[in-house]
Amino acid sequence: MRMITRSLSTLLPSGIVAVEQEPFSIYVHWPYCSSKCTYCNFNKYVDPDVDNERMERSLVTELKTELTHWGLDRKSRPVRSVYFGGGTPSLARPSMFQSVLDTLDRMCHLSKDTEISMEGNPSSTTSVQTLKSLRDIGINRYSLGVQSFQNHILKELGRDHTPSSALRSLLDARSVWPGRVNMDLIMGHAGQTLEDWTKELRFTMDVVDDHLSLYHLTVEPGTALHKDVTQGKIALPDNDQATDMYEAMIELTSKAGFEHYEVSNFARNQAYSKHNSGHWLGVDYLGIGPGAHGRVRDPRTGERLRTFNIRDPTGWMRQCAEQGTGLRRTVAISPEESKQELVVLGMRTKLGVDLETFRRLTGQDLLKYLDADATRSSIGGGLVTLTPGALSPTERGMAVADELVARLVP
Ligand SMILES: C[S@@+](CC[C@H](N)C(=O)[O-])C[C@H]1O[C@@H](n2cnc3c(N)ncnc32)[C@H](O)[C@@H]1O
Ligand code: SF4
Structure with missing residues (x-):
């Protein structure tokens, strides 16, 4: 079990690194x-x-x-x-x-x-x-x-x-x-x-x-x-x-x-x-092509954004020729949405929500953010486990990930 946890952790972006x-x-x-x-x-x-x-x-x-x-x-x-x-x-x-x-x-x-x-x-x-x-x-x-x-x-x-x-x-x-x-x-x-x-x-x-x-x-x-x-x-x-x-x-x-x-x-x-x-871990990604979406950080403001491209290939190609990009719009990701997203995606994975990644991306401690009673009862009920590095769903917890998130997120 420990071996698996360690190998899964290699999936994480390594520790704290400068944005650049x-x-x-x-x-x-x-x-x-x-x-x-x-x-x-x-x-x-x-x-x-x-x-x-x-x-x-x-x-x-x-x-x-x-x-x-x-x-x-x-x-x-x-x-x-x-x-x-x-x-x-x-x-x-x-x-x-x-x-x-x-x-x-x-x-x-x-x-x-x-x-x-x-x-x-x-x-x-x-x-x-x-x-x-x-x-x-x-x-x-x-x-x-x-x-x-x-x-x-x-x-x-x-x-x-x-x-x-x-x-x-x-x-x-x-x-x-x-x-x-x-x-x-x-x-x-x-x-x-x-x-x-x-x-x-x-x-x-x-x-x-x-x-x-x-x-x-x-x-x-x-x-x-x-x-x-x-x-x-x-x-x-x-x-x-x-x-x-x-x-x-x-x-x-x-x-x-x-x-x-x-x-x-x-x-x-x-x-x-x-x-x-x-x-699932909150890594930034650039979306290229018709209808692609992305999640990036604005280097000027530090704000996290979602990007959405034009869906129709012809319209997308036309705008690429005229403006160099088929980007249709960007939407700011609020701090609350960032937190929710990390929990929603994390509870679908065996690794769970990495505590350090959560702190780095949202500026808050996961355990202070989540509903304390729900966290305690989910641990007691065998739906999640808490280690020094992460709050992770058990196999049983992962099977009911949506309900689990609804309980944990305040
Ligand atoms: C959108 S496709 C793209 C890859 C490729 N065109 C294909 O069909 O394999 C990616 C995967 O999404 C899954 N998928 C798409 N629509 C789905 C649906 N309504 N329910 C379940 N799986 C779906 C399929 O398993 C598919 O392999
Ligand atoms: S319609 Fe295209 S993208 Fe969708 S599942 Fe079929 S082959 Fe894949």
Whole structure:
């Protein structure tokens, strides 16, 4: 147990460092997909005529502008992680990744420790050769959206791949990035039984690399799934069934040597996602691309801000050409919101809320901020533990993270 705690702590930004030396992350959004999945309301577009050159140019333009504007163009501030998400980044040309990474290399401090991830879909993971060229450009972690290994579920989700192409893509990716491949799986489909889910998990444990993201299917407004559910055409598993599936997930992943380090994330051999962990720990990140958002500190005022980009790719590219950035607006993060965010995100992770990070980012002690009675009763009730470094949820606490936060936050 102690070993795990120590290894998880390596995810933390190290101690107190001056702002100009603090690590930060970069998220780059590729907004195109080959088709629309029934459940997804991410900022994505199906466009048969993507202007790849203009997109690449715009991404680089915005990156340069934003790095300079937020004072991140310093060799003293290490880049903790770069994440190419989407949409479907595996549809982008390798030159897009190359241009972005070359720009970062020139303007910032990329190192061998910088985690550089991309998301991919089985239908656009074309060959081992392509994956190798992405690795040679600098991508050192790959996240594959499998969602299910069952054909009828993939069809229901509107996925444009088969179980066998997903498996092939996974094995190809594992051969190129051994130990650094994540796969996403979704549970809680219409008609899914505990038995189906257990079967899915058992198969997954035989083929998975060292990282797994297991998401509970959420019904998002504006999706085909939302329409079907609200019209009563399909019914998703009820709460009891969902709880049984959650418990099966904990049991089978743990038997396979996975550590449940965030509500939806599992790693073994310490293959934690540095990018996502940074997000949960309050690390600044720059959001680049259509609809991307970020969390940065204004170097002039020290104020923490959220940034929001124009969502529509054409409008975003147009503004990049005219103004050097597709930034739509910034919103100040109040001290109260900063505190809440650290607790909300922290209670979803095994590490919990790091006391020093909380003090550094908010200027207050976590234990003075939280409701004292609720903290005491949550510790007594076995939902959280307090160590000299952190207030952390137990496995039971993490399962009810939202309720826990509602009790703890005054
Ligand atoms: C937005 S996708 C981008 C990556 C890639 N296009 C793909 O589909 O794998 C990232 C992940 O979000 C998850 N996701 C998206 N919408 C979801 C929903 N409504 N419920 C649960 N998971 C969802 C999926 O598991 C997906 O792999
Ligand atoms: S889940 Fe992935 S592939 Fe499907 S629509 Fe969303 S971003 Fe595109």
